[in-house]
Amino acid sequence: MRLASGIDIAYETFGDAGAEPLLLVMGLGGPMNWWHRDLCTMLAERGFLAIRYDNRDIGRSSRIQDSARLTRQRLLRAYLGDRGSAPYQLSDMADDAFGLLDALGIVSAHVTGVSMGGMIAQTMAVARPGRVRSLVSIMSTTGSRRVGWASPRLLRLLLAPPARTREEYIRRAPAAWAVIGSPGYPQSEEEVRERAAETWERGPDRAGATRQTLAVVTQPDRTEALRGLRMPTCVVHGLQDRLVHPSGGRATARAVPDAELVLVPGMAHDLPRSLWPVFVEAIVRTASRTRSRATS
Numbered sequence: 001m002r003l004a005s006g007i008d009i010a011y012e013t014f015g016d017a018g019a020e021p022l023l024l025v026m027g028l029g030g031p032m033n034w035w036h037r038d039l040c041t042m043l044a045e046r047g048f049l050a051i052r053y054d055n056r057d058i059g060r061s062s063r064i065q066d067s068a069r070l071t072r073q074r075l076l077r078a079y080l081g082d083r084g085s086a087p088y089q090l091s092d093m094a095d096d097a098f099g100l101l102d103a104l105g106i107v108s109a110h111v112t113g114v115s116m117g118g119m120i121a122q123t124m125a126v127a128r129p130g131r132v133r134s135l136v137s138i139m140s141t142t143g144s145r146r147v148g149w150a151s152p153r154l155l156r157l158l159l160a161p162p163a164r165t166r167e168e169y170i171r172r173a174p175a176a177w178a179v180i181g182s183p184g185y186p187q188s189e190e191e192v193r194e195r196a197a198e199t200w201e202r203g204p205d206r207a208g209a210t211r212q213t214l215a216v217v218t219q220p221d222r223t224e225a226l227r228g229l230r231m232p233t234c235v236v237h238g239l240q241d242r243l244v245h246p247s248g249g250r251a252t253a254r255a256v257p258d259a260e261l262v263l264v265p266g267m268a269h270d271l272p273r274s275l276w277p278v279f280v281e282a283i284v285r286t287a288s289r290t291r292s293r294a295t296s
Contacts, residue, residue, distance in 0.1 A: 148248020184266015
């Protein structure tokens, strides 16, 4: 779908068009298929119009034109503190999400985000709180560099050269997910390879993921802004998360008034099928708080 901004956003919906809209925002480098269609169907069965989409620079949405070399140079400057080095910000990605809602004729929606998607969801809630009915932030953080850090042990994985072929991408996927995945809820190799194959078909983009990383690295600290939120909020974080330390989730829940914090032992930085009921119930429970407020 072409947005008013000129950005093309690929999306898919699950559920009745008249149901309560639920926008699902994926994390860094993740196309919308990382919101598994069975999970989206579960949410539709609980009364939502579930909307999953590809963020800019991934999947079948618009790719920002920039040379890979220039992108890497900008990333180095960003890590050294140059916040003006990013070609776009998380606020621009939040505007993409609002633009998608506009194009679908949706005034406000429940918003759930994972990792970078949680940062985008928080940014949406801060920027236009009247359009976010409820907020669920999963394995994410506030933007403060004092919390939610990545383990240095992941540096080799994060800096590994990208796969050049479909076969190589699928072959490497199980090892990569074993590093960041949930030790208490392991996913089968077959499932990981199936997701990798689907992801390859949607077009992984290392340069695009690096530009998304720039938006993450240069994001502002939202802690004070989060204190002003009044919509029902739930924060879910795995206690074994090495990509975004659980301190990021704890800090988010402390910042948002009356936020519910769900810490999950054995969970790391993925969405394993065995934990889907936890995510679904968190989303349903948080949305129901919105309805309770409306009737009180």
